[in-house]
Amino acid sequence: MNDNASELELKARKAKEATATLAFLPATVKNRALLRVARMLVESKTEILDANREDYVEARSSGMNEAMLDRLMLTGERIDAIAADVLTVAALPDPVGRIFDNRTLPNGLQLAKRRVPLGVIAAIYESRPNVTIDISALCLKSGNACLLRGGKEARRSNRALASVMQRACAAEGVPDGAVQFIESTDRALVSELLGMRQYIDLVIPRGGADLIRLVAEQATMAVVTGGIGVCHAYVDKTAEVEMAVRIVENAKVQRPTVCNALDCVLVHRDIARRFLPRMAAALGRSKVEIRADAEAVDILKASGYAEVVSATDADWGKEYLSLVAAVRVVGDIGEAIEHIRRYGSGHSEAIVTEDYSASNRFVAEVDAACVYVNASTRFTDGSQFGLGAEIGISTQKFHARGPMALEEITSYKWVALGTGQVRE
Amino acid sequence: MNDNASELELKARKAKEATATLAFLPATVKNRALLRVARMLVESKTEILDANREDYVEARSSGMNEAMLDRLMLTGERIDAIAADVLTVAALPDPVGRIFDNRTLPNGLQLAKRRVPLGVIAAIYESRPNVTIDISALCLKSGNACLLRGGKEARRSNRALASVMQRACAAEGVPDGAVQFIESTDRALVSELLGMRQYIDLVIPRGGADLIRLVAEQATMAVVTGGIGVCHAYVDKTAEVEMAVRIVENAKVQRPTVCNALDCVLVHRDIARRFLPRMAAALGRSKVEIRADAEAVDILKASGYAEVVSATDADWGKEYLSLVAAVRVVGDIGEAIEHIRRYGSGHSEAIVTEDYSASNRFVAEVDAACVYVNASTRFTDGSQFGLGAEIGISTQKFHARGPMALEEITSYKWVALGTGQVRE
Numbered sequence: 083m084n085d086n087a088s089e090l091e092l093k094a095r096k097a098k099e100a101t102a103t104l105a106f107l108p109a110t111v112k113n114r115a116l117l118r119v120a121r122m123l124v125e126s127k128t129e130i131l132d133a134n135r136e137d138y139v140e141a142r143s144s145g146m147n148e149a150m151l152d153r154l155m156l157t158g159e160r161i162d163a164i165a166a167d168v169l170t171v172a173a174l175p176d177p178v179g180r181i182f183d184n185r186t187l188p189n190g191l192q193l194a195k196r197r198v199p200l201g202v203i204a205a206i207y208e209s210r211p212n213v214t215i216d217i218s219a220l221c222l223k224s225g226n227a228c229l230l231r232g233g234k235e236a237r238r239s240n241r242a243l244a245s246v247m248q249r250a251c252a253a254e255g256v257p258d259g260a261v262q263f264i265e266s267t268d269r270a271l272v273s274e275l276l277g278m279r280q281y282i283d284l285v286i287p288r289g290g291a292d293l294i295r296l297v298a299e300q301a302t303m304a305v306v307t308g309g310i311g312v313c314h315a316y317v318d319k320t321a322e323v324e325m326a327v328r329i330v331e332n333a334k335v336q337r338p339t340v341c342n343a344l345d346c347v348l349v350h351r352d353i354a355r356r357f358l359p360r361m362a363a364a365l366g367r368s369k370v371e372i373r374a375d376a377e378a379v380d381i382l383k384a385s386g387y388a389e390v391v392s393a394t395d396a397d398w399g400k401e402y403l404s405l406v407a408a409v410r411v412v413g414d415i416g417e418a419i420e421h422i423r424r425y426g427s428g429h430s431e432a433i434v435t436e437d438y439s440a441s442n443r444f445v446a447e448v449d450a451a452c453v454y455v456n457a458s459t460r461f462t463d464g465s466q467f468g469l470g471a472e473i474g475i476s477t478q479k480f481h482a483r484g485p486m487a488l489e490e491i492t493s494y495k496w497v498a499l500g501t502g503q504v505r506e
Numbered sequence: 507m508n509d510n511a512s513e514l515e516l517k518a519r520k521a522k523e524a525t526a527t528l529a530f531l532p533a534t535v536k537n538r539a540l541l542r543v544a545r546m547l548v549e550s551k552t553e554i555l556d557a558n559r560e561d562y563v564e565a566r567s568s569g570m571n572e573a574m575l576d577r578l579m580l581t582g583e584r585i586d587a588i589a590a591d592v593l594t595v596a597a598l599p600d601p602v603g604r605i606f607d608n609r610t611l612p613n614g615l616q617l618a619k620r621r622v623p624l625g626v627i628a629a630i631y632e633s634r635p636n637v638t639i640d641i642s643a644l645c646l647k648s649g650n651a652c653l654l655r656g657g658k659e660a661r662r663s664n665r666a667l668a669s670v671m672q673r674a675c676a677a678e679g680v681p682d683g684a685v686q687f688i689e690s691t692d693r694a695l696v697s698e699l700l701g702m703r704q705y706i707d708l709v710i711p712r713g714g715a716d717l718i719r720l721v722a723e724q725a726t727m728a729v730v731t732g733g734i735g736v737c738h739a740y741v742d743k744t745a746e747v748e749m750a751v752r753i754v755e756n757a758k759v760q761r762p763t764v765c766n767a768l769d770c771v772l773v774h775r776d777i778a779r780r781f782l783p784r785m786a787a788a789l790g791r792s793k794v795e796i797r798a799d800a801e802a803v804d805i806l807k808a809s810g811y812a813e814v815v816s817a818t819d820a821d822w823g824k825e826y827l828s829l830v831a832a833v834r835v836v837g838d839i840g841e842a843i844e845h846i847r848r849y850g851s852g853h854s855e856a857i858v859t860e861d862y863s864a865s866n867r868f869v870a871e872v873d874a875a876c877v878y879v880n881a882s883t884r885f886t887d888g889s890q891f892g893l894g895a896e897i898g899i900s901t902q903k904f905h906a907r908g909p910m911a912l913e914e915i916t917s918y919k920w921v922a923l924g925t926g927q928v929r930e
Binding site for chain 1: 560594609611625708726728757847848874876877884904917918928
């Protein structure tokens with residue numbers, strides 16, 4: 083075992099050891115630590131921004147693209163926003179200890195589930211340094227220890243942010259080991275980490291499809307995968323055209339770089355001539371590039387919209403994360419559902435319709451974390467859903483699906499209070 | 507790819523294809539199929555028992571031990587019991603489609619979770635042929651397809667039982683592919699299966715510790731591990747001695763071969779002299795072998811109980827599955843909790859106490875699926891807990907913990923019903 087591996091092993095073990103105390107740390111202590119984190123983030127701006135500037139300069143000179151550079155960059159305002167998010171987490175109710183599914187068995191045994199932390203949560207993430215604080219704050223609030231392994235490009239920024247977190251925790255009596263930051267960005271460490279079932283209860287990969295696949299295939303512990311959103315809107319023949327245009331425009335344009343942004347519009351043949359020109363006009367105002375199938379191209383060109391591009395096979399199932407939209411004409415709702423089944427990523431899918439049966443069928447048959455009728459896919463978000471925060475958006479079905487907040491990183495134990503009951 | 511691997515791939519793909527229809531198969535169809543399974547099991551007794559007899563004869567001549575032979579053996583009565591369990595499953599409410607966590611967002615969007623099947627559940631199990639019916643019945647009821655891979659020793663019995671299941675399903679219009687039985691018992695197939703993330707959503711290993719570890723380490727999809735129960739009862743200094751004896755006796759003796767049976771008694775020093783002789787007398791009546799630490803040995807011998815054996819280190823953390831109990835004297839509740847933390851398997855743990863604070867502390871600090879105060883560990887069971895059935899007992903924290911029944915093999919989707927909402 084080399085030095086990096088022993089650093090990892092040591093930190094993972096320390097995190098595991100911290101769980102025994104963290105699991106029943108009073109809410110007041112956790113909240114005081116979070117309030118101090120928020121305060122110290124603001125007070126430590128210079129230190130954090132200096133570290134971030136070094137990361138940024140190095141990344142730019144190594145040729146990182148603009149979108150990635152933007153994710154990497156911190157500003158005073160962005161640090162204020164991260165601190166505000168920590169305050170939001172502090173204000174949420176403590177999930178730990180909540181009793182649910184109570185029942186009394188016929189023999190008088192009082193049975194209930196009691197919410198408990200999962201244990202140690204490892205996060206493997208890429209260039210966004212805010213993840214360091216987001217995830218460690220949610221883990222602390224839910225009584226989980228965390229093991230943070232950020233991307234190489236953001237290593238100085240992550241180290242500065244983790245240091246704030248750790249100092250705030252230490253000052254408020256959170257057990258040493260609760261927030262572990264892996265210094266080394268050696269890629270071999272990821273494989274080591276994914277083998278540590280004895281220390282790590284859950285691993286959350288936050289990054290691109292390659293990272294997620296690697297983690298899902300190699301992890302020996304539980305994994306939550308997600309974050310890849312190939313989102314569709316199906317405009318049914320009965321749709322209100324104005325509403326459909328508004329929903330498509332919002333889902334595509336309001337924030338195109340995120341996973342719940344719209345990628346592909348499927349439109350029923352019977353409404354395509356009325357809908358597509360209006361849609362193209364709306365998307366055109368925001369300079370959205372439209373890549374359409376042959377039928378949609380014909381309709382758009384016939385209506386005088388010349389900017390349309392012909393879609394290729396690579397456009398179906400593509401997550402653009404930019405101002406591009408694929409468009410396809412379908413013969414009926416079944417064809418739309420089949421397209422989504424084949425090309426969707428199980429994230430967020432919408433139908434626009436005034437037909438009761440069509441909405442029921444879409445909701446029943448589309449297999450995705452979030453299925454919308456007459457609303458924008460952009461609502462798939464922990465804050466929007468009223469969960470108060472978000473550790474990620476799960477596109478798997480196991481354990482939690484869709485936006486994951488505090489409750490989704492906990493488990494429960496069954497507690498049975500008896501008066502001497504034995505089994506007959 | 508050899509023929510066995512292509513059989514597996516074909517069946518896994520067929521199971522996946524069946525999920526699209528199974529997911530919204532009406533409860534009436536599923537229930538009619540289950541009623542027919544129960545009827546056909548009873549009608550097909552000769553065929554099933556003939557197959558089982560061949561398995562049994564082969565296993566006995568190959569030197570299988572009595573406990574394993576007993577698990578393998580079917581009788582007319584056992585088949586009746588399996589059929590009765592299927593009727594119980596048929597009578598349970600359908601979990602699919604249930605709406606929960608409803609909320610209306612400030613913008614009027616109506617949001618709720620709707621319960622859906624997981625998809626394809628693979629079960630890898632050992633010598634008990636009843637698992638073939640138990641798991642496939644629970645999967646069918648919950649709208650999941652299943653892929654069954656039983657042990658070599660029970661292959662004829664499993665094939666006969668799976669055939670009954672498949673014929674009953676076909677006769678009632680359950681989609682072809684819902685119940686897939688792997689004929690080959692080639693061990694290499696397990697590794698193949700564990701790599702099939704594209705087809706399999708969850709794998710449940712039912713068997714010994716080696717199988718469970720192999721599956722947990724190699725599976726690329728979600729896993730539920732469990733079934734290993736190293737269970738403790740801590741007799742606090744304030745315990746009512748009569749109650750403590752009754753609970754220990756029940757937990758150890760009532761059915762010693764199962765995972766929720768008691769393995770180790772921890773007794774507070776202050777009550778050991780009053781408790782241990784009474785406990786030994788009760789366990790002695792059922793011929794339980796007691797393996798005690800030095801202090802308990804002295805107390806038992808001084809009280810005239812000579813049969814006690816000295817425990818070795820191998821006795822702590824051992825799941826006996828037989829009429830053996832380890833006994834240890836502890837200085838306080840903290841020592842008991844520490845012993846359980848070190849040696850327990852996270853299954854079922856009990857305290858016997860009249861002390862309010864001690865019960866609270868035990869419940870809070872003992873990290874197990876089921877924690878009992880003044881009751882026998884033998885209650886850890888889906889039927890006992892009122893879940894109606896059981897697909898296994900999870901000792902992991904992720905997704906489900908403790909007895910797993912229908913709800914625990916489902917997921918949910920978020921359904922958002924709007925009136926044109928877009929995000930600001």
